[in-house]
Amino acid sequence: MAILHRYIIAALIGLITAPAVAAASDNIDGKALYAKNCASCHGASGGISPMGKSLKPYPARNHRAIAKYASRNELRRIITNGVEGTSMTPKKYSLDPLQIEAVIDYIRTFEYTPDLVNGKKRFEAVCSGCHGMDGRAKTGVGAKNLVYSNLDLKGIVHTMRYGRPGTLMTSKRHQLSNTDIADIANYVYSLRHLASAKEGKKLYAKNCATCHATPASIKLFGNAAAKRSIRDMDDRELDLRIRHGRHVDRAGEHIAHLSDDDIQDLIAYIRQQVK
16 A cells, blocks of 8 residues: 555656656757757758768758758657668657757758749659649649649648659659758749639639539539539549530530639639538
8 A cells, every 4th residue: 555655646746747847848959959969960050061961872951941841740750760771860869859849949940942943943854754844744644733732832842752652653852852852842832723713703604504503503413423412522523524524515615625724713613602
């Protein structure tokens, strides 16, 4: 019984002191820890030191370029466990968890201005073979049309760094520097068509309303129609329905002239009306 009491007392002391330990992290100097543990390779301001550039088989990564795009979990994993096959060794033996969090806080203060000219150049050299020179992926290999991608900048960067399992999109983190990845991501993001429901409404009135008074009145046909509605379809399925649905024999001349961007505007309007 006495032993049990000692365990209970120890647990209570732990609960009392835990907040004080956590609060102590506010006083940890992440900049100083970065200077001591990271700057020799990554540079004092995250831009790679001369020594970092000379590392084999891969140079150190530019923290400044990736600071706003890599998730906190990713940074924590890399700092804690290192990166196999590179000179990035685990820091869990020299930094405790709170110190690692402080280093991450400091890294995330770095700013980077993307170079869209470099992004375009590197995109054309590395990515256009699958995604096309204009990003619309009309290359016959099934790559994603980047103009209509819903990924944000962080999602684009993560996809470039780690690829997409089960597709031809492989990791580019050893082929491209962090600077190139950040520049390409921002260039790709600049290509996207921002679908306009307002323009879609005009297109709908001109090309669709004769048969379908409103998007809500559209009836689906096919084996799965009884169980699905427009709201269940993704953009690709809606695109196919508009271009190749059963109505095409009648509406073909009305929709044949619609561009890819027009279709996206139509989809945006349909989405707005059918929720």
